[in-house]
Amino acid sequence: MRFTYVNTTQILFGKGQIGSVQSSISTQDKILVIYGGGSIKKNGVYDQIKESLKNHQWIEFSGVEANPTKETLDKAVEIVKQQNIDFILAVGGGSVIDGSKYVAAAAKYNGDGWDILTGDHQVSDATPLGAVLTLPATGSESNSGAVITKAATQAKLSFMSPYVQPKFAVMDPDVMKTLPEKQLINGIVDAWVHVCEQYLTISHGAMVQDGYAETLLRTLKTLGENFEQRDTDEWRENLMWAANQALNGLIGSGVPQDWATHLIGHELTALWGVDHARSLAIVQPSLLRNQLSLKRSKLEQMGVNVFGLKPSENLAEKTIDAIERFYHTMQVSTQLTEHGDNKQEAIDAVIAQLKQHGMNALGEHQAITLEASRQILTEAIA
Incomplete structure (x- = not known):
């Protein structure tokens, strides 16, 4: 570090x-x-x-x-x-x-x-x-x-x-007492992906950053699973503090970071007005599956330490499934529907935007090329 x-x-x-x-x-x-x-x-x-x-x-x-x-x-x-x-x-x-x-x-x-x-x-x-x-x-x-x-x-x-x-x-x-439920859910998802962008990269031995990231993920997972408690002081306080700690620079210090989910998600928001947090939920599972070979170790670590899954040959795959289920329990979609009926046209539009903005090599390994982004979008767009 x-x-x-x-x-x-x-x-x-x-x-x-x-x-x-x-x-x-x-x-x-x-x-x-x-x-x-x-x-x-x-x-x-x-x-x-x-x-x-x-x-x-x-x-x-x-x-x-x-x-x-x-x-x-x-x-x-x-x-x-x-x-x-x-x-x-x-x-x-x-x-x-x-x-x-x-x-x-x-x-x-x-x-x-x-x-x-x-x-x-x-x-x-x-x-x-x-x-x-x-x-x-x-x-x-x-x-x-x-x-x-x-x-x-x-x-x-x-x-x-x-x-x-x-x-x-x-x-x-x-x-937060008067916030609509949708905005509270967006807050959970946004903070969750912020942590993931700094955590789901490669194994690096930075125990404090990983440990705190996992604590934040478990906190957000608990808040999402106990959404019915959102009117309590404890629930509100923990979401407000967790969302702050997710992106105040600490857990990303000295470790590789990704941010590809955000950069692709931004284009969905710009083109179709998708809520920022929901654009992240749409992109992330497909991106993780696309980059599975590079992220397998950290996905396995997350599966055990955040979701409590048992070690297995397909632990990384199960972890991605668990992330997707987490979104679904909060009624957050993991596929884009706002684009209308023409899927290919939508994919081409996003790729054109990424190309225009110089987003030709994303992720901690710069392995998400425009072709990889196209593959991700093919799975992420309904």
């Missing part, structure tokens, strides 16, 4: 922590509060934010989509520039927080913000930001990554920069 690990985000976890916002941002700062479709005005979060910022100068920007688009976010970028905003407060789930990271970085750049996603501009500064998490799933509240969609070209790309790491993250599990 050889790595550098730091996580600079202050976590403010627990009931009533939204009130901590007032002491986390200087009263000298002019704040832009960014949020989504307005659910925070129905569940009481907006009122708590308003109370917490009563001694601050702030304005708001709403309307960030479930898959945040450059087109919407650029409007917020202009506000930051024109209004001389000193601090951004993202109030929402991963999409709002990702979008706010784009705004924070693009506001310090004179060119087209999309250059950040294509790699034509390297972020060297950003407006400081904090997050109030309302939907646990992505871990975006305490990492430096963001995924943004350009609606005009149906492109969904990501960027990472330490400059957009949130200064603080307020995590109050009480805000």
